[in-house]
Amino acid sequence: MVQKNCRIRFHLELKVKCFGTMAAVGNRGVVTEAAGFKAEEDVQKLRAAMKGVGTDESGIIEVLAHRTIAQRQLIKQAYKQSVGKELADDLQSELTGNFESVVLGLLKLAPKYDVDELRTAMKGAGTEEACLIDILASRTNAEIKTITACYNKDQERNLEEDICSDTSGMFQRVLVSLLTAGRDESNKVDQALAVQDAKDLFEAGEARWGTDEVKFLTVLCVRNREHLLQVFQEYQKLSGRDIEASIKREMSGSLEDAFLAIVKCIRSKPAFFAERLYKSMKGLGTTDTVLIRVMVARAEIDMLDIKAEFLKMYGKTLHSFIKGDTSGDYRKILLELCGGE
Structure with a gap:
């Protein structure tokens, strides 16, 4: 039994490593690994918090808000082994409202959380465009590829098809472009190209009647971060206006929000x-x-x-x-x- 548990834990840790969070790379999170972590002890704390009449919400917060995503996966596994039920199901039966949403969100691997947010944003009448923008404009190529694979498998649907059926026009094309996860992620800056890109953006917007949104898509969704930062500087010199100000003047609605989000994420x-x-x-x-x-x-x-x-x-x-x-x-x-x- 001990050998089996160790094997299960090894595979779970490997899964977390491959599909979990990118937090370890930057290490700029508030939530960090709990010292002396023992999943079985946390399971007992959570069981105690949910046992009997009423729920000890503070006990749930004490555990789940102070464990990493990887540690929470081990807690979920240990809970299922010792209780024979899913931790998320028991918590869902005990909690309500926004508190429940936070707690259940914390239990998910990062790609799974994004997948569920995207699906919720597109399910039923209407679309929460802000959710699509927040996620697709801010994730790395690797993260987007993982989200897409997870969505297609978990939801038994196609993420690109769902986005295309729920959005339209140039806004749809921007999202599809981001979904290809094809942005150059090198640090190479081509100064001559940066000047040309700035000129192309100016001529596609401020310098003409109407706006050539495709040119904005081509530059903002494809070039790498360091190159785009240079493009923004060149654009300011050429037009006397910040790129964000020009986007606000030239576009509206969800398309404006998407391009602004891309620029802001590139900057910081x-x-x-x-x-x-x-x-x-x-x-x-x-x-x-x-x-x-x-x-x-x-x-x-x-x-x-x-x-x-x-x-x-x-x-x-x-x-x-x-x-x-x-x-x-x-x-x-x-x-x-x-x-x-």
């Missing part, structure tokens, strides 16, 4: 997500889908950088914003994923 993903979090909470009401998606997806990747950008951009801490805009156990778990002030 943490700043992009800081803005998404700010807009999800400012004013009346809270866009909980966005707030939850960013907090769950980025907690282990770059939340430290997102917090720093949030403070720099808005003069207030992300912690204080979340505290003032949410309540109850939902607030508690988000604050844990956010870390301190």
Whole structure:
């Protein structure tokens, strides 16, 4: 039995390594590996939190908000072995609302979480275009390829076909381009090409009547980050206007949102997500889908950088914003994923 358990754990750890999170690369997350981790002990804590009348939400937060994605997979496996049920099913029967959404999101491997978000965004009447943009504009080629493979297998559907059936026009073409995961990811900057790209973008937008959106797609969805940063500088020199300002002048709706997201992610993903979090909470009401998606997806990747950008951009801490805009156990778990002030 011990040998079998070790074998199961080895295969699970291998699966997490291959399909889990990219957090280890940057190591800028708030959530880090718990020292002295023992999955079986965490299982007992979770069982105790759900046993009897009522639920000890604090006990659930204490465990799941302070374990990495990889550690949570081992907890899920140990729970199933010792209880004979899926941990997610038991938690779902105990919890409700936004708190439940956060907890269940934390249990998923990174690609699986993105897949479920994408499917939810396209299921039923209407489409949450913001979700499609948030995920496809910010993930690496490798991440997009994994998401696509996971979606096609898990949902028994085709991600590109679903996106094409749910979107239209140039917005659809931008998403399909991002979905090919073909962006150059080298650091090579061709100065002459950067100048030409800036000129092409200017002539495709500001310098003509109407806009040639295909030229924007060709440059913004294909070139590498370092090259595009140079293109943006050349564009500013040529037009006297920032590329984001030109996109806002030339486009509208979801297409504008998509191109702006691409530019912002090229410049700084943490700043992009800081803005998404700010807009999800400012004013009346809270866009909980966005707030939850960013907090769950980025907690282990770059939340430290997102917090720093949030403070720099808005003069207030992300912690204080979340505290003032949410309540109850939902607030508690988000604050844990956010870390301190």
